[in-house]
Amino acid sequence: MLRWILGGREAQGTVEKSAALFIGEEQPKNCFTEMQVLKGHFDIVRFLVQIDDLRFASAGDDGLVLIWNVETGDCLIELRGHTQQITAMISYTFIRGGNAHTALITASSDRTLSLWDPDSGNRVQNISDLQSPVKCLLVLVCLDVWLSGGNELCVWNRDFELQCKTVHHSDAGISAMVELPKNFIAAAMDKEIVIFKLNLSGSDIAVMAMRHLADHQDTIHSLIHINDGLFASGSHIGELIIWDSVDWTIQAYEHILWEEPARDGQSEFKLNHQKQIERSIQHMSSDGEYIVAAIGSGLYVYNVLMKSVVAYRRIAHDSNVLHTVLQRLMSCSEDGSVRMWELQDLPLPAEPASSGFFGMFGTFGRSSKQTGPPAKKIPEVPGLRSLELIGDLIGHSGAVQMFLSFKEKGLVTCSTDHLLIIWKDGEFQSQLRSLAVFQKLEENQEL
């Protein structure tokens, strides 16, 4: 394609694809045939938080928080106040006067924490001059408190009053937190997971570290809640550990080395070196049964109950995968694309997989040739399924930081290129518009 534009006279088909995986322009399973580009940010957009069925907030390095309507794509309110980049954002739902209100808590590098009312755009609460910037936020709905994690762990109540905090931790600080049963909190600090306990005595809350779990060899990038009994952590060198939420024991340990022991000698060693860097677990998401992990530029689907790999694709994107979601298996990457995947059963798992066989199977058009390398490496695992690309969304010109799904209303992506894009199902939108037309006709009594 590129070469053709540059003036080459070759037919298009002969042009090589540099992409690891290329799905043609024909994508029948891709329903996102409408997009809306939202402009408003001046810097990288990193966070998307859903407020309700209709609204979401976006925030990023420009310190702005924008509230959008997902149906119309209108920017409803700009929340201005932070002077530096926003490091964490979470929605906070509380009951006031019998009604549920949703507010937004944002943390910024300017060492402030703010509570915003997304309806009025007011900065309801603000705390400045924190000792350290907050890196993560967690709302404990049952206790009606929320936690901020930076160099120390602070517990706040609804009125932004500091309830208690821990002593200063290492410089690395808390990068992620998950809620565990019985008022326990797991926090990832560099290579360790620290279990904290919130003690409630009357109206006072105290926090204390219960245990340090130091089983990871490298920095923990991702810490997620799987279900009531389990949580998972992933580290920079591809260690995936499933923990028991109650007694904090290791339930499963996977060290994901994309490379099998060297088979082809020289060339594989080279690859080994490269891949060492690229097997960091950037992000994980779970639906309680499966985990999908973004590992380097690949994807890894793990069944927690069976404690086995379901499917994986070593090179799912051209560069690191940043965010994944399991419900409708999707991943986004630094290469600026969002890809949609489908788990497909291998037809005959007993039969040893040959590259020729895989060339024929379950791929679309020209992309079949490129699916070769990962297919070769199918290990002899029973029940292994394949992860097939069913569509990709190309629009951003920078890394896609995150996406947020509004189910049938669409998918919102945010990116380094300062843009947000709402991807919509064109067919569905068309029907909605038809309905709106007939509604308006009825209102104007033109029917």
Place this chain on the structure above:
Amino acid sequence: MIGSPDVVAFTKEDDFGDSFSDPCSLPEEFSVPLFAHAANANPWTKTSYAKFSKDFILVSEFSEQVGPQPLLTIPNDPKVCGTFDLNYFSLRIMSVDYQASFVGHPPGSNYPKLNFVEDSKVVLGDSKEGAFAYVHHLTLYDLEARGFVRPFCMAYISADERKIMHQFQELSSEFSKASEFLKSGNRKAFANELEKKLKDLEYTRSVLHKETELQKKNNGCYSTQAIEKANELANVEKSIYEHKDLLKQITSYPSRKKKDVGFVQRETEKLADTSVLDDTLNSNHSDIADKTVLTESDSRKSSYTPQLIKAKSAKCFDKRLKTMEELCDANFFHQTLKQLNITEKSFRGDLCFIYTSQIDRALLGKQRVTSFLFEAEREWENEGTSKNFNISSNNPTVPILNLSGELLSLESYTTCIDIDHIKPGVESMEGPPESSLSDITQETSEAADTETKGSFSSDKSIEAFGGVSPSSLQANYFDGLERKSKVSIASPSESASSYVAVPQRMTDGNLVPMDAACCIGQDGFIFEEPLPELAQECCGDTVVNQEPLSLLQGDPALQVDYILEESALAESPNMGLTFSELNTGVLSEEVAKINIEYVSDSTSFMSTSTSSDRAVSPFTYSSALTLKQKKKAGHSSLRFIRQYPFAQQAIFCLLSGRTLVILGVDEGTVRKLVNALFFFVPNLGKYGETVQPWLSSPFQLTDLQRWKLIGLQRAASPAGSSILHSLNRYSRYISILDSDSKTLRCPPYKGTLISHLADHRTQIKRGSTYFLHVQGMLTQLTAKAFLYTFCHHIHLPMDINDQGSVTSRRTNFLLQLGYTVEESKIVQYLSELIKQHYIQGSSMGGNQSFCFNYTTSYLYKI
């Protein structure tokens, strides 16, 4: 292009007699009165003896010093009037003076009284001169003039009587607007003048007062000087009262009338000066108004130094009368000129053409939902304006002074107007001698005398028509139509009433009337400066000699010019039809057709050779796209279709909403291609906003949302490579036409629809014809899209869990319409646009979403 000129040709006279009403037939208001021709009469001969080449507007004044005199013509070009005697005609039109607006001392009143009179609107004909005129009289106030009034008139002069008659209502509303501009400017200026005069008087009074006191002191109370001074003072006092009263009158100009002037005010509101006028006009209490005027003017015109007024005024002939521009505020005057220019432009061309375009507009007006897609923007939004027009033309009658016409022409007219007004003396005016200047004075009184008998002022005609409602006029119109076969000249009542239902002409400055075939009668007389080299090329052409249809009497050079006049030759094949329909008896239809096509071919051949110079892109920002530009683009388009075998695919991309990028090194080539394709872009926008003819910077994703046709520079610079990068990245959303290697990369199209639209073997030779052809096809497509959009059952789910069936019903519907899968995409895209437009209104603002498909593209080569 609903009402393209060929519609006219196919209208049959028999249709009128039908009692059976065909549900498919056009509503009555859209029908075109047929040309009332006697057998074998050449329709173009009758205007040939006019001494001017085309219609123009004449503004004249009845000067109290020199009598009737022409002030200006629009267009301001001596060639237009030719040998036509403006002075004589001014005399004629001004002599149809009306007496409604005098200012004087009415009985029982001490002070002069201003009458705010309606303008009078009269039709006047002069068969000798071959001139017919719509004459619009108005008076402006001037403090220095006799009786404070200056009579003016504006006349639309045409050689075609029927045009004046049939367009009376439109002319009247247009001229009323111009007149309102003048009069409101004049009221303002008059008020200012009065204020100044009042100040002078006050000053004079104070001076006189002092002098009187002085005289009394020196000479005693009863000295002659003292009495003289006291008398003088009393005179000044009286004068002050009178002027104050005048000021009161002018500032309490009835607010009812002000509503009519609404549009005038709207346009001039920004001028700070008008605020005074507005304030005062709005006020019902003239006293308060008086004060506001005075106070405001005090603060504003503090620089004005009052002057002493001498007791005896200068002699009438010594003083210089104010010019029209001085009489009205300069701003208002220029507004008026602008308005008159617009009027002149909008009434250019033959009556048939005007009809057609009126019908065209009326039909378009009914299609507000879809007209944004492919029709030229005509500002349907400002509905208010057109309403205003209707209000302002508050005289629904056609007072007519037919000096030359037979009484027969008044036959149906008399059914609703008292015949008393039309004196037989009218006909005596038929042949006034070719008047030299010396004759004028002698004749003036006589002429005025006879004409006042025959003409009637608007006041009278209002009386006469007092009880005539538009509906009764309408009925009368149909009566008239039935009688039509007998009446050789269309009766005025017809023309008056036939437009009751037709929307008023929009005076959009941007709307340049297209030059269609019908203009031929009019344009045949335009003597254009010939292009020497082209004329030479063509002079020996036999075709020219065989083209005698409209120009039998003309000189051959003129014919050549006419044929070469690109814009005038709009739709040759249809023209051929029209001629045969009109029974010219000269050529059969086929011959005419062939001839004209041959001619057009030769012109298109010539224009091909020079096209590189003429390939001016129509996209100059801030100027609206006109129909003319689109027609010109038709030529480029035709060449594109002949040259590129993949033209259909390119057009398919545009119609289905896929952005087409035209990539090339040479700006001219790229622009030419953009020019060839732009009118296929749905929802082009008034200024062609959805087209970017030349872009030399990398484009963004949002640009794909905005632009549907992009001309892109291929450059070797780093910027160029980033452009290529973005092209590559977004390749799935765009089609790329490479003008250098002549390739097109786009999804496949294998239908028949676009092959009709863009057949490279097409027999159409002329660009504008092709454009009309395309417009016709697109209108058809739009109609289908409309049907698809608003068909209830295919969009609404039968029940909640019914989404799937909606999709299948839609697909089936489109298949039933006869569209393939690919063509369905076009209809669906248009439908989406219609929906969005309908939901959001015409603004189409906000954040548009951008639809696309995931389909494989192929590379097409030449």
